[in-house]
Amino acid sequence: MTAAIAVGLLWASWQFVSSQREANEIVALGIAKWMVQLVMPFGFLMIAIRGVWRAGPKFAHKAVAALFLLIPLALYFAPQPQGSTLLWIGIPVILASAVLGLPIFATLGGIALLLFWNAGLPVASVPVET
Amino acid sequence: MPRLDDMRKLKMFSWAGSNDELELWKANGFHPVALAATDIQMGLKTGLIDVIPTTPLYALWNQCFTLAKYMTDVKWAPLVGATVVSKAVWDKIPEGQRTQMLQAARESGQQLRSGIRDMGDKADGRHDEWVARQENGQADDRPRGRRYRRGLAQTDRGRLPHNARQDHSRRSVRRGTPPARGISRQKGRQVKLVRAFLVSEEALAVAAMSVMALLPVAELVARYTGLNGVPGSTVFVQHLTLWVAFLGAALAAASDRLLALSANTFCRLSGPRRCACSAPG
Numbered sequence: 001m002t003a004a005i006a007v008g009l010l011w012a013s014w015q016f017v018s019s020q021r022e023a024n025e026i027v028a029l030g031i032a033k034w035m036v037q038l039v040m041p042f043g044f045l046m047i048a049i050r051g052v053w054r055a056g057p058k059f060a061h062k063a064v065a066a067l068f069l070l071i072p073l074a075l076y077f078a079p080q081p082q083g084s085t086l087l088w089i090g091i092p093v094i095l096a097s098a099v100l101g102l103p104i105f106a107t108l109g110g111i112a113l114l115l116f117w118n119a120g121l122p123v124a125s126v127p128v129e130t
Numbered sequence: 131m132p133r134l135d136d137m138r139k140l141k142m143f144s145w146a147g148s149n150d151e152l153e154l155w156k157a158n159g160f161h162p163v164a165l166a167a168t169d170i171q172m173g174l175k176t177g178l179i180d181v182i183p184t185t186p187l188y189a190l191w192n193q194c195f196t197l198a199k200y201m202t203d204v205k206w207a208p209l210v211g212a213t214v215v216s217k218a219v220w221d222k223i224p225e226g227q228r229t230q231m232l233q234a235a236r237e238s239g240q241q242l243r244s245g246i247r248d249m250g251d252k253a254d255g256r257h258d259e260w261v262a263r264q265e266n267g268q269a270d271d272r273p274r275g276r277r278y279r280r281g282l283a284q285t286d287r288g289r290l291p292h293n294a295r296q297d298h299s300r301r302s303v304r305r306g307t308p309p310a311r312g313i314s315r316q317k318g319r320q321v322k323l324v325r326a327f328l329v330s331e332e333a334l335a336v337a338a339m340s341v342m343a344l345l346p347v348a349e350l351v352a353r354y355t356g357l358n359g360v361p362g363s364t365v366f367v368q369h370l371t372l373w374v375a376f377l378g379a380a381l382a383a384a385s386d387r388l389l390a391l392s393a394n395t396f397c398r399l400s401g402p403r404r405c406a407c408s409a410p411g
Contacts, residue, residue, distance in 0.1 A: 002383075002388070027362060027365050027366065027369060028361050028362020028365055028366060029361060029362060033369075036369045036372070036373075037369070037372065039372060039373045039376045039377065040372070040376055042376065042380070043375075043376030043377065043379050043380045044376075046331075046380035046383060046384075047379060047380055047383040047388075050380070050383040050384050051383065054383075054384075054386065098390075098391055099391060101390050101391065102390060103388035103389060103390045104388075104389045104390060104391075105379065105388065105389070106388075
């Protein structure tokens with residue numbers, strides 16, 4: 001679950017960095033802002049990889065954890081939802097996972113991603129806000 | 131790691147300042163590295179040491195078993211301890227009370243020893259549970275540890291002072307590979323690569339944190355001395371905060387330490403927890 005949400009946030013942070021790249025802002029000493037912000041997708045990537053890798057001692061555990069990565073992929077390709085059905089399913093699942101030990105960043109980030117996606121808003125600001 | 135001889139190839143923690151212990155390990159073919167206790171965690175992470183001789187209770191307390199996953203039962207340790215009373219104070223105590231005090235001290239010592247051993251056994255059990263979760267129960271090589279105990283006990287008796295001879299239950303917790311016979315060269319290379327990546331990741335986080343702390347100081351000094359300030363220091367510090375946060379999160383994910391609700395409080399089911407966390411622990 002952590003890995004799935006981390007991948008969602010990885011995508012969102014990549015969107016954010018891309019938008020910063022287009023703006024071509026400079027931090028100081030000629031260093032571009034987007035280059036400094038690359039640490040965000042890198043951080044989420046490492047969390048996702050480690051989430052899958054540390055899912056369990058057996059290959060089957062890792063494979064099951066990797067299957068969760070299909071959720072953000074499915075959401076990416078899925079059409080824009082018309083109602084809030086997915087929210088009624090997704091948010092309780094994330095909250096229940098939080099009780100079971102889902103990291104706080106994944107709880108907040110996952111809910112934010114779902115809400116943004118459901119409303120059809122760009123997700124680029126989610127990693128910064130959470 | 132099927133035999134204790136294999137452990138001799140690894141780097142073992144030894145208390146800094148305890149030269150007798152250091153020499154004793156060396157004399158028995160081990161490779162001790164003298165370190166302060168505060169450097170154990172970092173030493174294990176960076177590969178400075180691979181083995182810690184410690185009790186299960188201490189391994190449970192400081193959580194070092196999360197880094198050193200395998201345990202060998204070695205019931206030996208040069209543990210020196212005493213309650214020291216100055217002669218002047220001792221002489222002031224009436225003769226009858228001295229005898230009673232000595233008796234009480236012996237009884238307390240015996241109670242403590244059995245209590246500590248019980249706690250050690252319980253901690254041992256917790257460690258085994260943890261290892262079983264981590265490695266699917268491949269970490270028990272105690273009989274070899276017992277053989278070692280006899281071998282080492284023969285060599286140390288003549289070297290340590292009588293009061294220092296202790297036979298407390300003490301285990302060597304070692305990091306590294308599962309106890310299969312040897313590891314392939316390719317796997318060893320992979321482990322080295324992963325370790326090098328982890329070390330560089332940590333170094334990057336430490337460097338970012340250091341620069342973050344130094345920049346405001348440099349700015350302060352520059353202003354005080356009338357020089358131009360560091361260009362963009364405030365913005366750099368802001369962005370370094372981002373670096374520290376994300377590198378820290380990535381490192382925390384490597385050791386299952388991402389901030390979460392205390393799952394054990396609500397639920398002890400390992401399956402659903404693993405599904406939620408994507409990592410045991």
